[in-house]
Amino acid sequence: MAANKKLLFLPGDGIGPEVMAQVRKVIDWLDNRRHVSFELEEDLVGGAAIDAHGTSLTDATLDKAMNVDAVLLGAVGGPKWDNVARDIRPEAGLLTLRKDMDLFANLRPANCLPSLADASSLKEDLVSGLDILIVRESTGGAYFGQPKMIEDIEGGQRAVDTQVYTTAEIERVCRVAFDLAEKRSGKLHSVEKANVMETGVLWRQVATEIGKEFSGIELQHMYADNCAMQLVRAPKQFDVIVTDNLFGDILSDCAAMLTGSLGMLPSATLSGADQSGRRRAMYEPVHGSAPDIAGKDKANPLATILSFAMMLRYSFDDGNNADLIEDAVKNTLGRGIRTGDIMQEGMELVSCSQMGQALTEELDKLAA
Ligand code: IPM
Ligand code: MG
Numbered sequence: 001m002a003a004n005k006k007l008l009f010l011p012g013d014g015i016g017p018e019v020m021a022q023v024r025k026v027i028d029w030l031d032n033r034r035h036v037s038f039e040l041e042e043d044l045v046g047g048a049a050i051d052a053h054g055t056s057l058t059d060a061t062l063d064k065a066m067n068v069d070a071v072l073l074g075a076v077g078g079p080k081w082d083n084v085a086r087d088i089r090p091e092a093g094l095l096t097l098r099k100d101m102d103l104f105a106n107l108r109p110a111n112c113l114p115s116l117a118d119a120s121s122l123k124e125d126l127v128s129g130l131d132i133l134i135v136r137e138s139t140g141g142a143y144f145g146q147p148k149m150i151e152d153i154e155g156g157q158r159a160v161d162t163q164v165y166t167t168a169e170i171e172r173v174c175r176v177a178f179d180l181a182e183k184r185s186g187k188l189h190s191v192e193k194a195n196v197m198e199t200g201v202l203w204r205q206v207a208t209e210i211g212k213e214f215s216g217i218e219l220q221h222m223y224a225d226n227c228a229m230q231l232v233r234a235p236k237q238f239d240v241i242v243t244d245n246l247f248g249d250i251l252s253d254c255a256a257m258l259t260g261s262l263g264m265l266p267s268a269t270l271s272g273a274d275q276s277g278r279r280r281a282m283y284e285p286v287h288g289s290a291p292d293i294a295g296k297d298k299a300n301p302l303a304t305i306l307s308f309a310m311m312l313r314y315s316f317d318d319g320n321n322a323d324l325i326e327d328a329v330k331n332t333l334g335r336g337i338r339t340g341d342i343m344q345e346g347m348e349l350v351s352c353s354q355m356g357q358a359l360t361e362e363l364d365k366l367a368a
Contacts (some may be wrong), residue, residue, distance in 0.1 A: 046178070263287055
């Protein structure tokens with residue numbers, strides 16, 4: 001692999017900094033033991049950036065994000081910033097990164113590791129071995145459509161969000177999903193509300209059209225409400241799901257919880273490939289900033305570590321080291337080591353930093 005892979009770390013708020021610190025242990029390990037090195041820069045995002053600069057994402061930080069090979073983000077937000085203006089609130093920084101970096105394909109895997117199958121709120125046999133990948137469109141739809149406003153009208157106010165999609169926007173995210181389905185089980189569910197929404201009608205039409213380029217893929221259309229129901233009824237019927245920004249937000253939380261812990265789930269958000277095949281990319285855990293346990297060394301760092309593994313796989317084509325990290329996570333859990341969020345009877349409760357330490361020990365064993 002080429003040297004000098006440039007990374008931008010944006011730890012953000014709450015538990016962000018402490019979980020990111022555990023990724024540094026993995027990076028040091030890769031450097032020492034596998035001769036894989038990164039050039040690391042760190043900057044502020046979210047509430048931390050509001051405190052320092054008065055905005056959740058400065059132009060300088062955005063500029064850095066645009067020019068590195070990959071961004072790793074911890075988490076943003078917290079009660080401290082609940083009352084700041086909408087356009088500078090912590091979440092706005094995250095949405096600007098997605099939009100301005102044109103990161104339209106948000107990949108959210110939900111895997112149920114065997115050692116955690118009984119932590120799910122669903123019956124163990126429904127979720128054990130579960131392996132779903134949600135591909136969420138992440139730069140369009142109701143999140144960004146214009147007009148978007150609250151206006152005063154007689155007797156009250158009127159709020160507007162606009163759900164809007166173009167053929168091109170649907171096409172590019174569907175292509176990513178079909179490509180991934182091809183590398184997995186060959187099954188793809190395209191999810192919308194074509195029974196009620198015009199964007200759903202177009203979505204279904206475009207997905208069907210793209211499907212003709214992928215003759216080996218079994219494409220099924222499903223309404224979003226039915227999908228939510230099927231996810232909790234019989235989740236193993238799904239492999240890859242492609243859907244819009246808002247449905248993807250909701251369905252990915254739902255899929256996440258099937259696995260037993262939000263603290264375990266990574267994600268990747270990718271742009272299209274440029275002529276040299278390079279994609280801009282941001283990786284982040286699905287969980288939030290968990291202000292209640294922030295700074296207490298209690299958080300589960302595994303979602304962030306697994307996000308880093310996704311980075312190795314998707315941004316640096318390094319499946320070997322990604323596999324190694326994923327195996328180390330499985331083995332660490334297999335040894336009975338647990339942070340508070342996934343603690344079970346008879347297991348060993350550890351801190352965030354101890355989990356990071358245990359993981360590097362497993363990496364040592366695997367690499368021996
Ligand atoms: C997510 C989050 C974000 C979203 C918030 C923090 C803006 O819920 O990444 O799923 O709604 O996209
Ligand atoms: Mg969400």
